[in-house]
Amino acid sequence: MDAIHLLIEGFSLAIQPANLVFAAIGVLIGTAVGVLPGIGPALTVALLLPVTFKLDPGGSLIMFAGIYYGGMYGGSTTAILLNTPGESASVVTALEGNRMARAGRGGPALATAAIGSFVAALIATAGLAFLAPLLVKVAVKFAPWDYFGLMLIAFVTVSATFGASPLRGLTSLGFGLWLGLIGLDQLTGQARLTFGVPQLLDGVEVTTLAVGLFAIGEALYMASRHASKPEKPLPVKGSIWMTREDWARSWKPWLRGTIIGFPIGALPAGGAEIPTFLSYTMERKLSRKPEEFGTGAIEGVAGPEAANNASAAGTLVPLLTLGLPTSATAAVMLAGFQQYNIQPGPLLFTQHAGLVWGLVASLFIANVMLLVLNLPLIGLWVKLLAIPLPWLYGGILVFASMGTMAANPSVIELLLLAGFGVIGFLMRRYDYPVAPAVVGLILGPLADSALRRSLQMSLGDPMVFLQHPSSAIMIAVATVALVAPFMFKGLAKFRQDED
Amino acid sequence: MRQFLKSAFCVAALTGIMFQTAPLAASELELTIMAPAGAGGGWDSAARSLQEVMMATGQAKSVQVINVPGAGGTVGLAQFVGNANGASDQLLLAGITLVGASISNNSPVDLTQVTPIARLTGDPLVIVVPKDSPIKTIDDLLATIKKDVATAIWVGGSAGGADHILAALVTKAAGADPSKVNYIAYSGGGEALAAMLGGQATAGVSGYGEWQGQIESGDLRALAISYPEPIDGIEAKPLKAQGLDIELVNWRGIFADPDVKGADLEALKSAVGNTVQSKEWKDLIKARGWADYYAPADEFKTFIASETDRVRSILTSIGLAK
Amino acid sequence: MSDKSLKLTNRPAAVIAMALFAVAAVTYGDASRMAVRATYGMSANAASYFICLFFVALGLGHLLSAFRISAGPTEDCDWRAIGWIALALTGLIGSVWLHAGFVLGATLLFTFTARAFGRRALLADFLAGGVIGIIVFLFFNKLLSLALPQGPLERLLG
Structure with missing residues (x-):
């Protein structure tokens, strides 16, 4: 049977009314758990997997797809509204998204995130269906030296998040790099900077740092200025929906984000974070209004969110074709597939084509359901910001610490969280950007x-x-990207002098 | 906040309906199993599987799983031993990785300090080479290692883990210095698999189940498994059957409080024993691709002692322990 | 920069420079004590030494700016509010540390944070925080079977 035929068969199963209901339930509970800060998609799927056990295989697969997409989307909601990224891949979303939300544009920010995720997931799922066997051949050729080249490119692009002062940006980055040393070295098992504390051997969780710097640091900073300069976020200003201009500024970033996110997500150690940085940098460079970056540019939400979701679909490429889980979420998904007797691996596409297409159809349906359910909910979400500040920040701190504790219930983790909160406050007070640390x-x-x-x-x-x-090419690209801005500046100065 | 709570309530009601399970009866045991790892990992899924079957077969009235992740399980183990008070309702799920981690992290506690209840599952490790490799047999591999131990690049899971140990044992068996093994650690069998398929390594080690697909499709050539006996459905022969005196099994077992005694201990042993001999358990481990490696408490106790000594001597020989 | 005289014009930058040097020293000390060596390629301490150098360079940069660029006007800071949030976090950490449970910790966290933002209805907030704490606990414990820290109250609920 050919692919299209199987896909149609998959869809005919997925759009039965009962299955649509399962998709809706999956999306709703996935979103509800995914919005909790510190609980990323991996934990969401792991926690809710047992819920799907009780259904027949078709329905449970669809509900599972719904939970997956719901959990992915939930993380960006808190990043935008509360400046509390639920997972490391939504850190970049918080940069512009939260600025927008504070200015009363939370509605369009959430909408561009939702529609961008939808577009990206749609394209990437199609890419998964048709390109996976091809893409994976390239992906496994990616050797350590190639990863190193990619990392160099990523490091160069981080400078986009530095703000006004390179010294402060680099200091923030250095702080993050230093934190990255803590724990057991992966290659030799040597402990670094753990000072005999066993809880530090696994290193610092990215979510603990992100939630501490963003959520708790922000709460401290806001409290410190509350008496003198109360700053009340505006729940809604102007239209809650995206304007014509928002659309015009969003669609290209969606597509570009998808193009960056999908292939990097397909790399065995690509991850979802790097594409979001790359997308953010690219949109900043390409935007017609670069001056809006840092104060709430919609491109800075649209691109990274699309990249995040596209890379999530990308991680399904090695998962399905090699049985290779490349992220925590994928590892949990693998357990889920096994429960449906889908054994991901090189033989899956040939031996169980029907199952693959059923899954692809489920992903499509879940994706549509996510959009249908979440767009109307945006009006409700932005009302969160209408809660009086004392309760809003009280709630944020409770939810932030709860997420951290649920993932790792230890006092050390809480101490780290509080410590990062204090550092985040000091960084804000003395005008150091927090994103480079993450x-x-x-x-x-x-x-x-x-x-x-x-x-x-x-x-x-x-x-x-x-x-x-x-790797030589990637290192060259990184070098050029690092040196070129200085050369252009020098050139421009030279020309000015000529005049 | 009110809106959020309202929606949280809806979800609560919804999931509540779906989580309902009908308890089958009898036992009054209310247990807590600690998985000394994060949600979603191997120990966690084993703990949750045991939870599921114990409740389904009525061997326990309720079972709760708690996760205490950190440092290969030593954080959880330290907490388990630290909170010990002879309680009859506390269990710990752990395996060979924790034996190695306790040694290489210089942990003050190890698995000999808790009460073994039963060994549950044991997965074979497999040694593979890429399909285009000139190495066809385990003897070819040994010869390659003997010729130049540095250029024989191994890939596998975390440093000091079972995969690393097996690579060192094979290197030693080849007559080379095990401290010179060029073993490149990845965060798990998955990433190491990519390095194997990309042709960047000479040989790789992983749990058989993780690479099963590639072995069956012919992308990887399995040279040997580390299980002592041949296994149904696995073509590769044990190292022992190929003339190497090496066996290594990635086992998982269940332990109780260090001070639990008498009738309480017997109740735990029989509840776990009945669970793992049930059809539900056999079906479940089969579906998960785990191999049954059950051993009752007494046998498990001597096994733990011998594994601890053995792992320590290997880790010392590769320079990861003093 | 017209002012060439060596005068400390930016105290925070100088403090940060010192902190960077201190962290670099600690990292150097840690790296020089590492016993496990890689047989091939670089050992784990290579990255530590790199970060040390990076921090020393950053520290020098800060030191330079401390004498050259004057600090911007620092904003007013309501230390009392900061104190309340510090108390809120201490309440949470303390109650987890002393095994008093998650609900009490969350309640204290909520109440004191609300106080930091100027609310004075301590009792009402305490009750509201308690209700949120209990709901969250039940949600995690019963529905997600994720164990949050337990104290006497939680064992009663469980």
């Missing part, structure tokens, strides 16, 4: 192990990075 914590350990794995494979020969064309 980026440093994510990229630092990845770059460290990619570099050292490469050197271990080459027995210490650094030429390994230049001998392989792919």
